[in-house]
Amino acid sequence: MTQQLDKDISVDYVEQFKRDGYVVIENALPKEFIEQVSQEFMVAMNDKVRRFNLKRVQSQDGREKGNSNVQLDFRPEGGNHDLNRWNMHLPSNPTFINEQLIANPQVLNTIEHFLGQNPIAFILASDTPYPGSGFQNIHQDFPRFGITVNIPLVDFTEENAPIEVWFGTHTYNSTGKSEFHTREVDLSKEQLEEIVANVPSKRMLIKAGSILIRDQRMVHRGTGNNSELPRPCLSIWYKNIEEFSLMGLTIPIPHRIVADTFARVALWMRRQGRGNSGKVQNQKLLNFGNFFGRVVEEMSGSDRDYRRVISEKMWRNFSPQMQSLLRYASVQGKLNNTPRSIIGSFILGAIGVIFTINGLLLSAFEIKQD
Ligand SMILES: O=C(O)CCC(=O)C(=O)O
Numbered sequence: 001m002t003q004q005l006d007k008d009i010s011v012d013y014v015e016q017f018k019r020d021g022y023v024v025i026e027n028a029l030p031k032e033f034i035e036q037v038s039q040e041f042m043v044a045m046n047d048k049v050r051r052f053n054l055k056r057v058q059s060q061d062g063r064e065k066g067n068s069n070v071q072l073d074f075r076p077e078g079g080n081h082d083l084n085r086w087n088m089h090l091p092s093n094p095t096f097i098n099e100q101l102i103a104n105p106q107v108l109n110t111i112e113h114f115l116g117q118n119p120i121a122f123i124l125a126s127d128t129p130y131p132g133s134g135f136q137n138i139h140q141d142f143p144r145f146g147i148t149v150n151i152p153l154v155d156f157t158e159e160n161a162p163i164e165v166w167f168g169t170h171t172y173n174s175t176g177k178s179e180f181h182t183r184e185v186d187l188s189k190e191q192l193e194e195i196v197a198n199v200p201s202k203r204m205l206i207k208a209g210s211i212l213i214r215d216q217r218m219v220h221r222g223t224g225n226n227s228e229l230p231r232p233c234l235s236i237w238y239k240n241i242e243e244f245s246l247m248g249l250t251i252p253i254p255h256r257i258v259a260d261t262f263a264r265v266a267l268w269m270r271r272q273g274r275g276n277s278g279k280v281q282n283q284k285l286l287n288f289g290n291f292f293g294r295v296v297e298e299m300s301g302s303d304r305d306y307r308r309v310i311s312e313k314m315w316r317n318f319s320p321q322m323q324s325l326l327r328y329a330s331v332q333g334k335l336n337n338t339p340r341s342i343i344g345s346f347i348l349g350a351i352g353v354i355f356t357i358n359g360l361l362l363s364a365f366e367i368k369q370d
């Protein structure tokens with residue numbers, strides 16, 4: 001079992017998080033537990049790699065050795081999320097949708113401090129650079145404030161693609177670092193280039209069992225994997241849905257049927273982009289499908305759509321806190337009846353139609369790779 005944080009340490013974490021944009025909680029989870037999760041994870045991950053039929057590739061652009069490009073622009077080759085790198089949503093089974101991983105009391109202390117008493121866990125996913133993965137472009141996950149919790153399933157080492165962070169960049173503005181705030185920080189290409197040139201970075205050589213909690217606005221990237229083994233890491237995203245707004249407008253949660261419809265459209269884009277020949281067919285469409293999928297998940301407050309429905313049995317076994325974190329997930333038997341909004345459905349519908357047209361255009365006109 002994990003120990004409860006005492007208040008003083010928690011304050012320490014809060015100060016570190018504000019200053020650096022991240023904290024590491026060492027030895028938060030027992031090694032044996034992580035080993036068991038890791039084993040089951042690799043079975044599911046390898047199965048996905050086989051199903052997707054994307055073959056490992058050699059880098060054409062030196063990404064396995066370095067990469068000074070900036071901004072979120074994945075170039076999926078040999079994987080679905082950059083060079084030999086894979087992203088996977090966690091299957092809805094008790095190994096992964098597990099309170100120790102998602103509602104860990106030490107982690108929630110920090111999260112609730114920043115996101116309020118009623119956060120949601122809206123993306124339950126993972127990143128796995130396989131051997132030969134490259135350096136990603138330097139990026140922010142989101143310009144809006146939210147928190148990513150990374151749970152490594154193996155030790156991070158210099159060789160096996162540790163996450164690299166540019167600390168303090170979560171509150172960066174035109175004059176450099178500023179006091180901590182929770183407003184949007186949308187860094188331009190030029191600002192990111194300046195950060196890479198001037199701000200020191202750090203590779204997170206953390207051990208399995210430790211947990212990295214990071215501000216989603218902080219600049220970071222996955223690095224190259226020069227080891228012989230994949231480097232799986234869970235990635236759980238939290239936010240305060242009540243305060244979620246776009247361009248000053250608070251967006252309420254849409255009905256499940258609308259979210260599911262556009263989740264299907266995003267999936268169609270990704271399938272089209274990936275093709276089935278062993279090589280990505282249309283990178284722009286694949287990236288766009290990934291991006292659109294995230295927008296749908298963010299707006300609907302969950303990545304448990306018609307595909308990753310949570311079973312009745314699992315739901316009944318969750319603590320009230322876990323149920324609250326997942327309150328916008330699809331649950332069998334309609335046990336989860338958190339209210340939804342017609343206005344939210346309308347807004348996601350309108351945004352979804354624009355994205356769908358864009359995707360259709362990309363599918364029709366984008367020059368395909370051979
Ligand atoms: O290698 C990793 O785990 C980081 C991946 C990442 O930052 C991303 O895909 O946004």
Ligand SMILES: [Fe+2]
Nearest residue numbers: 139140141220
């Ligand atoms: Fe990222």
